Amino acid sequence: MHMFPSHPGPQKAGPVKRTPGRLPRVPFTPGQLSALEDAYKMSTYLSSEEANQLAYSLDLTNTRVKIWFQNRRARDRREKREAALGTTTTTNGSAGALTLTTAAAALAPVGHFAYFSGQCEFAPGSPPTGSSGTDRKNPM
16 A cells, blocks of 8 residues: 555534524425425414414424525515516627617616617716707706
8 A cells, every 4th residue: 555645635614603693504304394494385474473473383483484484575675676687688790799689778877878788978976978968957
């Protein structure tokens, strides 16, 4: 048997370090996730009593159920935002011009939609050229 001290074999990872007093992360079981998703489909918000009942039936704490619902609502908002921006944004040939949707334009600061759509030039801090400015309130 040959030993190569300069090439140690696979090593086991040591214990994961965490903040003192913090409990290890315990993932939800597939059954718990299924029940939480089913409850979420019924209502995206739970009353205190509903949260307590669901927590009891799934052998979870009330806090874990509430945080799961908060995170699930945040995921819904993020996915809707990404869908509004991502599904209809396309590139145009090798020029790399963008086509923005109305939803994306609504999320962009004033002046950016005209800039990206090629309708006019835009210099930050000044109104877009080609616009009379009559449709905007004068900030002064």
